Amino acid sequence: MAKFNTAIKGTADVLPENSCKWQFVERKLLDTARLFGFEEIRVPVFEHTEVFTKNVGETTDVVQKEMYTFQDKGDRSITLRPEFTAGVVRSVIEHGLVHGALPVKACYVGGCYRYEKPQAGRMREFHQFGAEMFGAADPAADAEMILFADSVLKSVGVNNISLEINSIGCPECRGKYHEALKAYFASRKDELCDTCKDRLERNPMRILDCKSPVCKEIADKAPVMLDYLCDECSEHFEGVKEHLNAVGLSFTVNPKIVRGLDYYTKTVFEFVSGDIGAQSTVLGGGRYDGLVDQMGGPKMPSLGFAMGLERLIMVLESQGAEFPEPQKPDIYIGTMGKAAKLKSTEICTMLRNEGFIAVTDVTGRSVKAQMKYADKIGAVFSTVIGDDEINNGKCVLKNMLTGEQKELGLGSELMSALYDAQISKALDAITDSTEGLEKLLG
Numbered sequence: 020m021a022k023f024n025t026a027i028k029g030t031a032d033v034l035p036e037n038s039c040k041w042q043f044v045e046r047k048l049l050d051t052a053r054l055f056g057f058e059e060i061r062v063p064v065f066e067h068t069e070v071f072t073k074n075v076g077e078t079t080d081v082v083q084k085e086m087y088t089f090q091d092k093g094d095r096s097i098t099l100r101p102e103f104t105a106g107v108v109r110s111v112i113e114h115g116l117v118h119g120a121l122p123v124k125a126c127y128v129g130g131c132y133r134y135e136k137p138q139a140g141r142m143r144e145f146h147q148f149g150a151e152m153f154g155a156a157d158p159a160a161d162a163e164m165i166l167f168a169d170s171v172l173k174s175v176g177v178n179n180i181s182l183e184i185n186s187i188g189c190p191e192c193r194g195k196y197h198e199a200l201k202a203y204f205a206s207r208k209d210e211l212c213d214t215c216k217d218r219l220e221r222n223p224m225r226i227l228d229c230k231s232p233v234c235k236e237i238a239d240k241a242p243v244m245l246d247y248l249c250d251e252c253s254e255h256f257e258g259v260k261e262h263l264n265a266v267g268l269s270f271t272v273n274p275k276i277v278r279g280l281d282y283y284t285k286t287v288f289e290f291v292s293g294d295i296g297a298q299s300t301v302l303g304g305g306r307y308d309g310l311v312d313q314m315g316g317p318k319m320p321s322l323g324f325a326m327g328l329e330r331l332i333m334v335l336e337s338q339g340a341e342f343p344e345p346q347k348p349d350i351y352i353g354t355m356g357k358a359a360k361l362k363s364t365e366i367c368t369m370l371r372n373e374g375f376i377a378v379t380d381v382t383g384r385s386v387k388a389q390m391k392y393a394d395k396i397g398a399v400f401s402t403v404i405g406d407d408e409i410n411n412g413k414c415v416l417k418n419m420l421t422g423e424q425k426e427l428g429l430g431s432e433l434m435s436a437l438y439d440a441q442i443s444k445a446l447d448a449i450t451d452s453t454e455g456l457e458k459l460l461g
């Protein structure tokens with residue numbers, strides 16, 4: 020195939036047969052968000068480049084290496100969002116939400132763009148679900164975000180995922196830590212990768228996030244931020260842990276978590292899965308008390324998290340999770356002749372208005388070919404109408420699974436047969452779930 024007829028490296032198509040997985044996941048995420056009092060915010064896919072360079076951090080991998088940046092025809096520098104937070108902060112300041120009822124709680128879902136080396140769980144176009152809370156300084160807010168993230172993962176059926184938390188302090192206590200870190204890494208400078216040699220001068224904490232095995236090993240013995248927290252940050256971290264313990268959410272404190280973006284302060288956290296290989300962080304987040312202020316808004320303690328939907332779906336697939344099947348057509352109506360085509364369109368419209376999935380022939384092919392198609396698309400019932408059926412006002416409805424056939428009137432009788440089928444399907448589902456429940460209860 021010609022190169023231009025294939026999807027760009029690092030992007031993926033979601034085909035109709037798979038989109039139900041995505042719809043299921045997105046529906047669950049937004050439903051869970053609502054339970055926590057979050058409503059969706061939609062921001063543009065692209066922003067002025069400075070929204071990201073100035074706020075995500077000049078020394079981060081995202082800004083240094085991964086952004087899709089271009090000049091538009093008006094000679095502006097534009098960047099496709101590599102993440103949502105900066106754009107969401109821009110939006111809530113621009114529209115004055117930060118001066119309204121606080122905290123502001125907003126969630127989002129959509130595509131992100133990073134020029135990375137594509138591999139399993141690492142794409143150039145990927146999708147995030149995330150949430151932000153503006154105007155809440157209390158550790159209860161950190162705990163609520165973590166609990167929200169946990170509920171989101173549970174709502175789609177993820178098992179076996181661990182929560183790791185850390186505190187990376189505030190600009191005050193981090194100053195001293197940076198010095199200690201710099202001194203430690205300087206003593207092993209020769210062994211660091213070239214990028215980390217550069218990071219040593221510009222932002223030594225980035226080295227803790229390096230993916231190179233040698234740097235990782237060196238970082239293992241580096242001083243940890245937790246030993247340098249000021250009283251306020253330390254108390255805050257204790258408060259977060261206390262809240263998590265109170266609801267019985269288990270976690271480990273991992274002093275290695277620093278997160279890849281510059282704006283974080285105090286609490287940072289990740290949900291990590293052992294089921295999807297090297298790109299194991301499904302969800303990451305934390306507090307960013309300085310960002311709103313830095314972006315021109317008021318001083319406003321805030322926090323958020325983001326998770327990768329590709330990685331989430333990979334976890335679910337590797338755990339053999341069940342996704343809802345795409346809904347099959349309730350009926351396929353085959354036609355013979357022009358009058359039948361018109362009649363079928365009329366019947367389909369009536370059925371669709373009642374919420375049934377009704378499909379009819381739009382190709383003009385033979386009845387045999389039409390029925391083959393009905394079978395392929397998994398229609399629950401089929402019928403064929405021609406001049407006789409129109410004249411009698413009756414058709415033969417065939418159950419595609421059992422082969423059972425029944426003669427019915429083309430109007431209300433047909434409709435009630437479809438209703439009956441739906442009701443018995445719903446009753447079966449209830450029986451299934453009560454049987455499941457009874458088994459569960461022994």
Ligand code: ATP
Nearest residue numbers: 135140141142145279300301302303325326327330
């Ligand atoms: P990583 O350390 O894996 O590069 P990150 O720290 O760059 O992740 P964040 O910016 O925190 O990731 O993004 C939050 C989540 O978005 C990640 O935990 C991951 O699930 C997902 N994600 C990030 N980059 C990619 C990517 N290139 N492809 C797929 N998912 C991604």
Ligand code: MG
Nearest residue numbers: 080081135279
């Ligand atoms: Mg990354």
